[in-house]
Amino acid sequence: MKIYRIICALLIFLFIQVSTDSIHAEEKEEDIYVKRMELYKKTEALTLIPWYYLAAIDQYERNIQKDVPSSQVISITFEPVKWFGIGNTENMNENVIALFNGIGKDGDGDHKADPNNPEDVLYTMARYLQSYGYSNEDIRIALWNYYQRDLNVQSIMNTARVFNKFNGIDLADRVFPLPSNYNYSYNNTWGNRRGFGGLRIHEGTDIFADYGTPVRSTTYGVIELMGWNLFGGWRIGLRDVHNIYHYYAHLSKYKDGIKVGQIVKPGDVIGYVGSTGYGPPGTSGKFPPHLHYGMYKDNGYSEWSFDPYPYLKKWQRMEK
Numbered sequence: 001m002k003i004y005r006i007i008c009a010l011l012i013f014l015f016i017q018v019s020t021d022s023i024h025a026e027e028k029e030e031d032i033y034v035k036r037m038e039l040y041k042k043t044e045a046l047t048l049i050p051w052y053y054l055a056a057i058d059q060y061e062r063n064i065q066k067d068v069p070s071s072q073v074i075s076i077t078f079e080p081v082k083w084f085g086i087g088n089t090e091n092m093n094e095n096v097i098a099l100f101n102g103i104g105k106d107g108d109g110d111h112k113a114d115p116n117n118p119e120d121v122l123y124t125m126a127r128y129l130q131s132y133g134y135s136n137e138d139i140r141i142a143l144w145n146y147y148q149r150d151l152n153v154q155s156i157m158n159t160a161r162v163f164n165k166f167n168g169i170d171l172a173d174r175v176f177p178l179p180s181n182y183n184y185s186y187n188n189t190w191g192n193r194r195g196f197g198g199l200r201i202h203e204g205t206d207i208f209a210d211y212g213t214p215v216r217s218t219t220y221g222v223i224e225l226m227g228w229n230l231f232g233g234w235r236i237g238l239r240d241v242h243n244i245y246h247y248y249a250h251l252s253k254y255k256d257g258i259k260v261g262q263i264v265k266p267g268d269v270i271g272y273v274g275s276t277g278y279g280p281p282g283t284s285g286k287f288p289p290h291l292h293y294g295m296y297k298d299n300g301y302s303e304w305s306f307d308p309y310p311y312l313k314k315w316q317r318m319e320k
Contacts, residue, residue, distance in 0.1 A: 033170040035073050039122055040169075043107070047126040053139055054126055055169050056160035056241075060152065063243040064300040074118035076125055081250070083115045083124070103128055152300055158222040159241045164167050165263050171220040171241055173264040176315045177207065177248070177293055178273070179216065184209040188309040203305035204247065204294030205312055211289045213273040214255075215248055217264040218315060226260055232292060233276025234285065238264060245303065247294035252284075 036058070042050035062068050062075035084090050085100025090167040092112040097104045104113035107123025114120050132142035136157075143153045163169055178184045186207040218239060224245070225237035232249030236258070239245050252274025264270060275289045276282075 001257045004288045032071060032073065033168075037169060039073065039118060041128045042119075043122045046107075046123065047130050048134060049126040049129050049139075050160075050164070052160045052163040053129065053156075054122060054319050055163050056156045057125060057143075058122070059159055059163075059169070059241055060156045060243060060300075064298070074093055074121050076122065078115055078121070080115070083113075125236045136309060149300070151298065151303075154224075155239060155243050155298070156241060158224075159243075162220050162222060162241055162263055166220065167267070170250070173266045174218055174219070174311075174315050174318065176312065176319055177218050177291060178209055178213055180316075182209060184213065186309075186312065188307070190235050190305075190307040190309055196215065203296075204249070204292045205307075205309050206292055207312075208288060208290040209273045211252055211272075211274060213291075214269045215251060215273060216289055217266060217268045217270055218246060219244075220265050221246065221263075223258065223260050223262045223264065225260070225269070226254065228281040230279070231277055233278075234271070234274065236270055238270075243298050244297040245298065246295065249292035249293070249294070250274055250287075250290060252276065252289070 036055070037051075040054050040058075043049070044051040058074055058076050061077065062072075065075060065077075067245055068075055080090065081102075083102055083104040084097055085102030087098035088097060088102060091097070092104070092114055094104065094106045094113045096110070097113055101114075103124055104115060105120060105124040105127050106113045107119040107121075108117060109236055112120070113124070117257065127145070129139055129142045132138045132145075140153060140157060143156055144150075147153060147156075162171070184207050189206050190204060219238075219240040221238045221240035223236060224239045225235075227235070229235050229249065232247070232253040234252065234253065235247065235249040236251065236313055237245055238249050246273060250273075251271040253273045255269045258270050273289050273291050274284060276284045278286045293308055293312065294305055296303050296305050
């Protein structure tokens with residue numbers, strides 16, 4: 001009986017410890033969002049560059065880098081030669097940096113332009129944008145000259161729009177692509193072989209459901225692509241604030257009013273399950289009705305698919 005009580009006490013202790021650790025982790029995550037937002041707003045006040053552009057650039061940099069600590073406040077990085085200037089032996093004096101045509105700036109007033117200081121980094125990026133102007137088009141041109149890639153610019157500009165619309169950066173909500181009150185079934189089909197159009201792998205998960213079942217946005221993002229695809233039929237592609245491209249294929253139709261450039265949030269209906277594809281526009285019925293759901297990651301240079309199945313299972317559990 002005594003051993004039983006000891007075991008029970010240990011289990012209770014472990015449960016409390018796990019719960020406490022989980023609460024602390026959530027609090028730390030909330031704290032980092034607050035710190036970031038405070039810094040974005042402070043830099044906006046100093047430079048008049050809207051905070052959501054700065055937040056979007058920071059978010060983009062965080063998404064394309066590897067192993068970024070969750071506690072890192074700002075993830076924007078500059079190449080040393082760009083920051084300090086050609087020939088400068090990393091002298092942090094702002095005047096010396098300017099003399100060598102570097103762009104590093106002192107953002108916190110300590111008379112140093114430190115590339116490891118979050119305030120200096122964010123202020124420097126804001127001053128770089130400021131040198132091009134304040135309009136939406138000015139910001140776009142500045143980003144193109146900095147990143148030299150259309151998709152990078154588009155991702156940042158769209159993320160800025162999402163942050164601005166929802167007035168925040170903590171946009172972590174997710175939902176399953178089909179409503180829980182409809183019948184559906186799915187297995188892990190990512191990587192399976194496909195033969196139509198040539199031998200290839202299946203870059204997604206097939207979720208089988210009845211014709212007309214609503215299809216929802218799983219995340220916050222912007223509709224990037226719509227129209228007919230030989231393999232996917234009527235499809236929609238949207239990119240979220242984590243620079244992940246979500247691909248919805250074989251739709252029977254789109255929801256009325258859905259258009260490219262539209263901002264969506266988790267749960268917004270964007271179309272309906274069908275069986276379109278594998279032929280010219282309008283081809284349907286060559287396979288059972290289902291939603292093909294794919295996810296693609298971009299690292300700033302190239303894009304590749306990854307298995308969405310674990311995420312679908314997680315989002316399904318979250319809704320129960």
